[in-house]
Amino acid sequence: MEDKKIVELYFQRSEKALEETALKYGKYCFSIAYSILNDNEDAEESVNDTYLDVWNSIPPHKPSVLSTFLGKITRRISIDKWRKRAADKRGGGEISLVLDELEECVFKGDTVEEEYSKEKLSEAVKLFIAQLPKTEKNVFICRYWYMDSVESICKRFSFSESKVKSMLKRTRDKLRKYLVEEEF
Amino acid sequence: MKAEDILEAIGNADDKSVKNAREKGNKKLWIYISSVAAILVLAIIIPIYYIQSEKTLGEGENEEIALEWGEVYIYYSDGGRIASEKQYLPLSSKEIFEVWRIKNGFGEEAKLYKFEIDNNGTTDCSEFSGFYLENYTPEDYYIVNITVSKALENDKSIAVYDPTLDTLKMTMTGYLDFECDEYNVFFQ
Numbered sequence: 001m002e003d004k005k006i007v008e009l010y011f012q013r014s015e016k017a018l019e020e021t022a023l024k025y026g027k028y029c030f031s032i033a034y035s036i037l038n039d040n041e042d043a044e045e046s047v048n049d050t051y052l053d054v055w056n057s058i059p060p061h062k063p064s065v066l067s068t069f070l071g072k073i074t075r076r077i078s079i080d081k082w083r084k085r086a087a088d089k090r091g092g093g094e095i096s097l098v099l100d101e102l103e104e105c106v107f108k109g110d111t112v113e114e115e116y117s118k119e120k121l122s123e124a125v126k127l128f129i130a131q132l133p134k135t136e137k138n139v140f141i142c143r144y145w146y147m148d149s150v151e152s153i154c155k156r157f158s159f160s161e162s163k164v165k166s167m168l169k170r171t172r173d174k175l176r177k178y179l180v181e182e183e184f
Numbered sequence: 185m186k187a188e189d190i191l192e193a194i195g196n197a198d199d200k201s202v203k204n205a206r207e208k209g210n211k212k213l214w215i216y217i218s219s220v221a222a223i224l225v226l227a228i229i230i231p232i233y234y235i236q237s238e239k240t241l242g243e244g245e246n247e248e249i250a251l252e253w254g255e256v257y258i259y260y261s262d263g264g265r266i267a268s269e270k271q272y273l274p275l276s277s278k279e280i281f282e283v284w285r286i287k288n289g290f291g292e293e294a295k296l297y298k299f300e301i302d303n304n305g306t307t308d309c310s311e312f313s314g315f316y317l318e319n320y321t322p323e324d325y326y327i328v329n330i331t332v333s334k335a336l337e338n339d340k341s342i343a344v345y346d347p348t349l350d351t352l353k354m355t356m357t358g359y360l361d362f363e364c365d366e367y368n369v370f371f372q
Contacts, residue, residue: 065200069199071202072195079191095191099191102191105187118192118193121185122193122196127268129201130201130268131354134363134365138204138205141197142205144191145205146205179190184185
């Protein structure tokens with residue numbers, strides 16, 4: 001079923017909307033949740049929570065791209081779930097590795113930490129991503145948005161492991177430089 | 185700032201980039217599937233097209249195509265830095281250029297003369313609406329060529345970096361439903 005029709009079903013408050021969403025995007029959402037949580041049960045739970053969240057947000061929200069709208073919700077819910085789980089025991093999933101890598105982008109100077117709003121940071125990172133060349137952008141998003149493993153990125157783009165790793169490293173360096181310039 | 189904050193911020197990347205990032209996968213399989221699909225589509229479309237064109241010959245030749253609307257990021261130079269603003273607009277390069285022009289403080293002398301999408305040497309779209317290409321194939325090489333008036337050319341005597349043309353590129357390629365491989369701007 002076309003995305004527009006699925007969204008219409010949500011507006012009509014038809015439960016068929018959930019069925020069609022699960023049918024079309026269930027695997028997509030699960031793959032995002034599983035990359036973060038590395039656990040079938042938790043990933044399933046995140047996907048179900050995503051459906052509930054979508055049900056509650058459409059209407060009034062009318063997503064322009066349904067897949068990424070669902071993906072963003074799944075990602076957010078899964079990260080929250082990972083945080084709760086991390087309070088007991090950290091580990092598992094690509095997120096730990098991803099966070100270690102992103103730590104490089106955090107400026108650790110001696111200056112007093114600047115106040116910044118998450119909204120401003122979000123806008124700055126969005127602009128940074130928009131300015132990246134196409135391939136770098138795709139690889140960066142696969143790694144840090146979808147949290148795909150380096151191995152799966154190599155397969156997807158037919159690149160060697162060293163090429164993917166160096167491309168990610170270069171982009172992280174650029175991001176770090178950019179965030180310093182933007183005073184974050 | 186923590187790494188988690190950056191991770192969270194990355195989560196707000198624009199929808200199109202997120203959607204396109206994973207669509208580039210499985211190159212060989214995709215080429216195979218698209219080749220087979222293209223042959224099948226041609227086999228079906230060509231006879232239908234001829235039947236339809238015979239039927240509609242002489243009817244409604246001057247009908248305007250309704251433009252799709254969508255959320256478009258208009259990038260602009262804000263004191264030497266690139267900033268953006270989301271607007272709901274008709275997905276036509278002409279309309280989007282106009283909003284970009286005003287946002288960047290250019291007068292009416294700044295014009296968009298031509299907007300072309302070149303696909304492997306053939307012009308896929310010579311009209312001003314290039315948002316959606318019916319025969320889009322992700323693995324093809326797409327070049328967006330735009331021709332604008334000389335008023336937009338960077339003043340080379342100024343040594344400071346001027347992001348105006350970058351904002352033009354980001355705006356004019358950002359609204360398209362696909363990622364272009366190359367972008368050229370010509371001045372007339």
